[in-house]
Amino acid sequence: MRLAVREALLAFRRAPMLSALSITTIAFSLFAFGLFGLVALNIRNALRTVEDRVEIRAFVADGTGAEATGAALGDIGAFPEAASVRLVTQAQALDRARLELGEFSDVFEEGILPASIELRLKPGFRDPATVRAVAKRIDVYDFIDDIRFGEEWVEKLHRLRNIATLAGLSLGLTFAIVAIIIIGSTIRMAVMARSREIAIMRLVGATNGFIRAPFLIEGFLKGTLGGLLALVLAWVAVAVINRFVVQAAFFDSWMGAVGVLAGASIGLAGSALSVGRHLKRV
């Protein structure tokens, strides 16, 4: 093992340009993938902010007793889909309308706006079918005059989310495949550059496992370094975007670690494949 680590480290010293090229290629492949990941992350965040506003508003008939609305609030709040539920009284509705539509504040008279029950849904229950089903369950109360949840808007939002997810998955997969192919080719070049050494190792009786070990360590190190460099490049890109374009979110530490680990895994897998194929051929 000690020899394998030494050989792997020596490979960097013996071929510094090739090693630098490998690391840079891995870094830029992962950087491209990372940039796409950041775009997907920010789109997802934006959609989540909009989705948070999905709510069902059930208008309460005039003269409904506090007891009845209180019981309904308790029932609705116990729905598994419910994130929060509250009663907006007539007075509160008026205040809000006056606040939101300041220039028309004198138009609103007391008692003009009905009281309502406002229900926000948990994430995962904001699709049109669920929203519609929950609305139907609320509509069974006699004192509910009308119920609104912006059906068309919820459907559009849902469609947008599906498109974003599908595009994200297919583009992400394409980027990942391209990155793996590029990284695999780079590592293959490094293996080919040392084919003479491999042939000599085999002639003197080294086992395939022994021959593989330094290449696997080298691939793992290159992948890790490439992943770290890609993370730094992505951080710089986000910093520039934040400063000059728009506020964008960056990966959290868990995602960053997954990115570096992905680099290391691709390096390791690329090396294993390349050296395995090479060993089969020679």
Add this chain to the structure above:
Amino acid sequence: MIRFSHVHKLFARTGAALQDVSFQVNKGEFVFITGPSGAGKSTILKLCFFEERPSKGEVKVYGLSSAAFGPADVPRLRRRLGIVFQDFRLLEDRNVEANVAFALEVTGTPPSQIAPRVSRLLAQVGLSAKATALPQELSGGEQQRVAIARALANDPVALVADEPTGNLDERATRGIFQLFRDINSNGTAVLMATHDLDLVRRSGCRTIEVNRGQVVFDSASDGGFRPSGPLDATEDNA
């Protein structure tokens, strides 16, 4: 130690390389394989260190049969054989002692034993003074000595050499041949493929002549060394 029993070797592109080749090399023997280019000499050597498998027949080397060996057996066998090539096959970016040590390191020799063993091997091949030189700083003969030292690193029972003097001048050839004789006198069998008929004649060693993939002469069974005529003739015909 090395036994070929009715060995045939067929390559998909070039056709039959060996046909019904049978011979045996005994422990401590020195055997030349001669014959014109393309006769099958290198194929015989490759079969010896299991770089190739026979298409038919059996090759048995140090108890390991070509009919029943797994991937793990090949490295084990190669540790018992020393292999030397015409083009030396040294690592250009490592010095002489590192090249020799390499064979010991990759076969798992304890680190504490490597340096003294390398010194002994370099002394044996007469290169102690060039231990820190790079291969490109050495003459052809010296590079071949490094390759021989590397081949001897794991105390092989036999040396398999494919045209080891092919790139050397006459003086270096004599030196390398003498080195092989010295190694052989210590009990290591040598199987050497060569074009150098003068060397073969002078040596008085057993000679197996191959032509068009067949053994056409074996001094062990046909008696004595074959006079120059037929050997030269086959070469001219090649």
